[in-house]
Amino acid sequence: MKTKIPVAKPYIDQEDISQVVEVLRSGCLALGPKLIQFERNFANYIGAKYACAVSSGTAGLHIAVKALGLQKGDEVVTSPFSFIASCNCLLYEGVEPVFADIEEETFNIDPEKIEGVINRKTKAILVVHIFGQSARMNAIMKIAAKYKLRIIEDACESVGADYKGKKTGSWGDAGVFAFYPNKQMTTGEGGMLVTDRKDIYELSLSLRNQGRGKDSDWLAHERLGYNYRMDEMSASLGITQLAKLGWMIEEKAKVAALYNKYLSDLTEVVLPKLGGHNTQSWFVYVVRVRNGRRDKVMQYCTDNGIQTKPYLPTIHLQPFMKRQFGYSEGDFPVAERVSSETLALPFYIGLKERDIKKICGVLKKAL
Ligand SMILES: *Cc1c(COP(=O)(O)O)cnc(C)c1O
Numbered sequence: 001m002k003t004k005i006p007v008a009k010p011y012i013d014q015e016d017i018s019q020v021v022e023v024l025r026s027g028c029l030a031l032g033p034k035l036i037q038f039e040r041n042f043a044n045y046i047g048a049k050y051a052c053a054v055s056s057g058t059a060g061l062h063i064a065v066k067a068l069g070l071q072k073g074d075e076v077v078t079s080p081f082s083f084i085a086s087c088n089c090l091l092y093e094g095v096e097p098v099f100a101d102i103e104e105e106t107f108n109i110d111p112e113k114i115e116g117v118i119n120r121k122t123k124a125i126l127v128v129h130i131f132g133q134s135a136r137m138n139a140i141m142k143i144a145a146k147y148k149l150r151i152i153e154d155a156c157e158s159v160g161a162d163y164k165g166k167k168t169g170s171w172g173d174a175g176v177f178a179f180y181p182n183k184q185m186t187t188g189e190g191g192m193l194v195t196d197r198k199d200i201y202e203l204s205l206s207l208r209n210q211g212r213g214k215d216s217d218w219l220a221h222e223r224l225g226y227n228y229r230m231d232e233m234s235a236s237l238g239i240t241q242l243a244k245l246g247w248m249i250e251e252k253a254k255v256a257a258l259y260n261k262y263l264s265d266l267t268e269v270v271l272p273k274l275g276g277h278n279t280q281s282w283f284v285y286v287v288r289v290r291n292g293r294r295d296k297v298m299q300y301c302t303d304n305g306i307q308t309k310p311y312l313p314t315i316h317l318q319p320f321m322k323r324q325f326g327y328s329e330g331d332f333p334v335a336e337r338v339s340s341e342t343l344a345l346p347f348y349i350g351l352k353e354r355d356i357k358k359i360c361g362v363l364k365k366a367l
Contacts, residue, residue, distance in 0.1 A: 004305045004306075004307065005305060005306045005307060005346045005351075005355055005358075005359065006307050006346060006348070007182075007307040007308060007309050007344055007345070007346050007347065008181070008182040008284070008346075008347060008348055009181075009348040009349075009350070010181040010182070010186045010348075011248055011251075011348070011349040011350070012186075013240075013244075015240050016237055016240045016241065019236045019237070019239070019240050020233050020236050020237055022236070023232045023233050023236045024233065026232075028232055029231055029232050029233065030229065030231050030232055031229065031232075032232045032235075033232075034232045034235035034236045034238075034239060035053055035230060035232060035235045037235070037239055038053055038230075038235040038236075038238040038239045038242070039051040039052065039053050039192070041239060041242055041243075042177075042192055042194070042238070042242060043194060045167075045242060045245075046167050046169050046170050046175070046194050047166070047167055047170050048169065048170050048175070048194035048195060048196055049195070049196040049197075049198075049201075050194065050195050050196070050197075050198070050200075050201035051192055051193070051194045052192070052193045052194075052195075052201060052204040052205055052208060053190065053191070053192050053229075053230040053234075053235060053238070054190070054191045054192065054193060054204075054208050054228045054229070054230055055189060055190065055191065055208075055227075055228045055229060055230055056178065056180070056189050056190065056191045056228075057085060057154075057156040057176055057177065057178025057179070057180065057191040058085040058088065058089065058178075058191070059191055059208070059226070059228035060176035060177070060178070060191035060192060060193040060228075061085060061086065061088075061089035061152070061154060061156075061176050062089045062092050062093075062226075062228075063193055063204050063207045063208060063226075063228060064089070064152045064173075064174040064176055064193055064200075064204075065089050065090060065092070065093050065095060065152065066093060066203075066207055067174065067199075067200045067203040067204050067207065068123075068124060068150050068152065068173060068174065068200070070090070070093055070095045070123055070124060070150075071093055071094065071095065072093070072094030072095065073094075073121065074095045074096070074121060074122075074123040074124075075095070075096045075097075075098045075119070075121040075122045075123065076090050076095055076096070076097060076098065076122070076123060076124045076125065076126050076152075077098050077099075077100055077109075077114055077117055077118065077122060077124075077125045077126070077149075078090070078097050078098070078099060078100075078109070078125070078126040078127075078128065079099065079100070079102055079108065079109040079127075079128045079130070079315075079335075080099040080101065080102070080314045080315050080316045080331075080332045080335045081102045081107055081128075081130060081312060081314055081315075081332075081335040081338060081339060082128040082130060082154065082312065082315060083156070083157075083312060084315060084318065085154075085156070086126060086128045086154040086156075086315075087315045087321070089126075090126065095123075096121075097126075097315075098117050098122070099117075099315070099316055099331075099332055099335075100113040100114045100116070100117050101113050101332045101333065101334045101335055102332075102334050102335045102338065103275075103334070104334055104337075104338065105273045105275065106130075106133055106135075106273065106274075106275040106278075107130045107131060107133075107338055107342075108127075108128070108129065108130055108133065108134075108135035108136070108275075109127060109128065109135055109140075110334070111135075111136050111139035111140050111143065112139075114140070114143050115143060115147075118143075118147050118149070122147065122149060123149065123150060124149050124150035124151065124152060125140060125143070125144055125149055125150075125151055125152075126152045126153075126154060127140055127151060127152070127153050127154065127171075127172065128154040128156075128157075129153065129154070129155050129157060129158035129161060129168045130157060130158075130312075131157055131272070131283050131284055131286055131311075132157055132158050132160075132161050132184070132280050132281040132282050132283035132284070133158065133161060133274065133275065133278050133280050133281075134158060134161050134162065134163035134168045134278050135163075136163070136275070136277075137163045137164075137166070137168075137171045138163075138164065138277075141171060150172070150173045151171065151172030151173055152172055152173065152174050152175075152176070153168060153169050153171060153172045153174070153175040153176065154176055155168040155169035155175045155176060155177050156176060156177055156178035156183070156191070157178075157183070157283045157284075158281055158283065159177050159183070159184050159185060159245065159281060160184060160245055160246070160249050160281035161278070161279060161280060161281035162278075162279050163277050163278055164277045168281075169194050170194065170196075173195065173197060173200060174193055174194070174195045174197075174200055174204075175193070175194045175195070176191060176192070176193050176194075177191060177192045177194070178190070178191045179191060179192070179234075179238060179241075182284075183283065184245065184248060184249060184252070184281055184282070184283055185238070185241040185242060185245050185248065186237065186241060187230065187234035187235065187237045187238040187241065188233075188234050188237065189234065190230050190234045190235075190237075190238065191230075192238075202214065206222065206223060206225060207223070207225050207226060207228070208225070208226060208227075208228035208229055209225060209227075209228075209229060210225040210226065210227060211223040211224055211225025211226075212225065248349060249281050249282060251349045252282035252347065252348075252349060253280070253282055255282075255285070255347060255348075255349070255351050255356070256272070256282050256285055256347075258353055258356045259271075259285055259287075259345065259356060259360070262356060262357055262360035263287065263360055263363070266360075266363065266364060266367065268289060268290045268291060268293070268367050269287050269288070269289060269290070269363065269367070270287060270288035270289075270290065270341075271287060272285065272286060272287065282347070284309075284311055284344045284347055285344065285345050285347040286311050286342050286343065286344045286345075287342070287343055287345065288338070288341040288342055288343070289341055289342075289343050289367075290341065292340075293366075293367065294310065294340065294341050294342070294343055295310075296366065297343065297363060297366045297367065298310065298343060300362065300365070300366035301359075301362055301363070301366065304362045306345075306346060306358075306359055306362055307346060308343055308344060308345055308346070309343075309344040310339075310342065310343060310344075311342055311343070311344040312339060312342070313339055314332065314335045314336055314339045316331055316332060316335075317329065317336070345359060346359060
């Protein structure tokens, strides 16, 4: 059997473990001090007034859509090149996602293509910062101001990234982060909504907690809500993970630099590019494989014990999206072209230089 190199792996140290064990010993497993501490630390880190921890990134996005009052009949402009959750959170509320194609180099929504799809039903732009790199927020904020649109940032892949020195998630009306084990930092399952708006914050607290009011009785419910709470073990992990996030991002940048070095002579492979004004928070290491050979390269990697992922399939061509909205191939050509060529390589803290050499050797052979 060949040793398997996984595509992603969380980084958990002794401090993470001992703090979670302490929570277990404390007997307070939900709605306790760790939740409040994690929210405070996270809001500070992002530079936002308020933070509301939730059970997943998807839950946070759903709350953001509800808290902004988006509903059936509304349209929201978003990217077709994303993880499905950034679209699903709109569909949960009967809001129609309207896609604008992406930029060829950064894979983020192309601000130049947004205005063309805005109409009287458009209420918001849901910006996704893909693969740890911010979308061009200056241009997007200008469009939002011109048409009086709300902004939700799906920063689930971009914790720690900034654009012109301002962190992703802190630009819009609400920003949402995710802490699934493959993200830059993890709480197991978990997510966070940040905002500077008190009304959105208070509504979010209620929506995540079964629609309870601020001071209402445990069994009194002011609105339709959900159980989207984050437990104390997760919050504790969030605190210790956040404390070393800067270091973890740097470690991943080192891995990325090694890939860049060992892949530089492969002309069929396009390396990740950073747009102007961006700092990258490394989430995944994604290359483009030219000449229609991505799937063959993937298969060859699998045969050699190396796990890779085709990040990401376009959202509009998912089977249920085609059925519901009648999308077909060719609707968003840039996203589709990128999507047919992108390949995520193994990428995590502790990935050894000799493994990276091996992976790059396998890619070379495959090509
Ligand atoms: C991971 C991710 C999410 C959802 O996060 P979960 O915690 O898995 O619900 C949403 N959007 C994007 C772009 C993501 O990468």
